[in-house]
Amino acid sequence: MRQSIFAIIIIFVIAICSFLLFILYSVLNYQSERQEIQNHLLSLSVSPYYDNVIKDSKIEIDRQNILGDSFECIMSKHASELYSRNRLQITFKNEIGSDEGGITREWISLLIDEIFDPKNQLFHFPTDNITQMSPVKEELISQKNIMYYRFFGRIMGRMIISKVNADVKLHPIIWKLLLNIPCNHLDFEKADPEFYRNFMKLKENPEIVIDLQTSFEEDGIEFIKNGKNILVNKDNINFYIDEFLKYKYITKFEKQVTEMKRGLFETINRNYLKNHSGKSFKLLICGSENIDFKNWIANTKYVNYYPAGKTIKWFWEVVKSFSDDEKKLLLQFVTGSSYLPGGGIKNIIGNNLYKTQFTISKKESFGDTLLPSSSTCSNTLMLPEYSSKLILKEKLLWAIKESNKGFGLC
Template identity: 35%
Template sequence: MRSTQDLKGRLTVHFQGEEGIDAGGLTREWYQLLSRVIFDKGALLFTTVGNESTFQPNPNSVYQTEHLSYFKFVGRVVGKALFDGQLLDVHFTRSFYKHILGIKVTYNDIEAIDPDYFKNLKWMLENDISDVLDLTFSIDADEEKLILYERTQVTDHELIPDGRNIRVTEENKHKYVDLIAEHRLTTAIRPQINAFFEGFNELIHRDLISIFHDKELELLISGLPDIDLDDMRANTEYSGYSAASPVIQWFWEVVQSFSEEDKARLLQFVTGTSKVPLEGFSALQGISGSQKFQIHKAYGSPHHLPSAHTCFNQLDLPEYPSKQHLEERLLLAIHEANEGFGFG
């Protein structure tokens, strides 16, 4: 109910029934407590997806009375925290950070939510689908149930006007996948996103954060994680390698030399978020439950970059010829790794 100008003023927190002068500590505690209430599943506003530690708007929040006014409030809270340099105890999905920054989501962002559906889309893009798939630019109710976050029954949806009468071909398949990603990651929660922005942009204009990318924005909102490398190493599983493999020995030596920010980038790259479970890496979650940090041997050219499957907390690491080569490739991947297939 406060004006935008009021919100830009200094916040002083007093807890009812408690003595204490706010020299910064009470404000930090207030932000932490408030963020935990906002993102509590019982509030119906946000839902966890994928690894159960990242949040995005719940498409079923309509069952919460005046839910859009709450999303505007949440936008104000996140904006005020950024404005005040305070940290929140929350990690959003990669696609939601992209929405905040105005960056286009792609089909790659679906992998963290539904890896099987992502594999189908990836197969379409990598293979000639002529006379193989019978698809149109629409999603019928049965198919829709498979890809919506809450798997609810809906009516047919056309991706473009008259889409149910337009076939997907080898020539237009990239457009189809692009529209599927937009529908899956944006359209289903568009009212909630818009309400969040209404509050957020009162304090933080998009121009002010446009210099950041999605992974940097997560660290800006949530802060650098406290990563215990000994714990991480003790809870890592290998495939194609063993703990004694030279490449694995080099990997841990390289990561040990990383700055705190690069360690966070590595965690983001492999798991999709910089969040470390309170119980440590033994409690790391994947798409289907408990899933430890994974390092798999990537077969092929040693010139390839490492790749990751965030839904499985899995790093695919080529067998590099030297520690220096591994360090160069790994740093390039966590800083510059692209989105894969682009859309024209």
């Protein structure tokens, strides 16, 4: 009997010890995994430069010279000042305001518009039926202008850090090249289906280029070694097609893309983007231009207004009647950006990179004279209590279309 009890006690002790060892192993394993994750996160944010203290860099921009001023300010800074956690504090010349995020969003939105404006000769539409832009040809770029691509790369990095989205109209292939993702014929076809379809007909009808004594060059530039002296024939037509497409979509922009990558990875760690595809990278930078109206209503906060009140009911009826462009203008006016982050309006960012709900706050007024105003830093629309839906619509449209873009109170 005693032996049986002793055996049971031994088994119980062994079981307890095994359980405690399991708990200890789990805790140690958890701590190890936690440390590994922390080290990984640290690697995404810690500067490769010696000084890793978080700093604020103040930048003053003239609205009348957004591209030029921004270029001079950003490119005059050492990369360590722009890297990861270091903050940029933007002010517009002769304007009062403290940048808690809203002014940065407005600045980037205006700057991206300038960068992609064809008049500045940095990007162009390859053909009339293409809506995304490619860098202009290398031979058309001055030595100073090539630096603008590095500058643009730095701006993209800062967009990721600041969680700011804007309409970056890059060609789909460029998004992949920035991440060193190989491109193939499927990418070339998607880039311009009509051109690709017609160009591939050369396989069945090589005489089209053979009769013209076509060589391996385009606009006087060889796309293979000694290309100007090599004529296309039936034996090398497939090679010609492959090399021409690589030149048209990749090699032609190699120097510009290299500079963009240089600027991008001066501001963020390469590991941050290593698992991204071209599409997901674009979503990270651009966000979404699709506005889910019901989701917008569901993720709006009210201050001194009731969701079921007359003014709020009118407001949403008015916004629902807006065109897509007018809805974007409203978002721009209130948040500083007309594009939404991945996940929609619930993920918009406010002060100091924290999620901040789209908010409608009651603006004290007497009569119908005042216009709506906004605080882009807190994603807040200050809306007076108007006497009719028609007046609300008129005042709101005037505010979002005619007033200064975005920044109201910060």
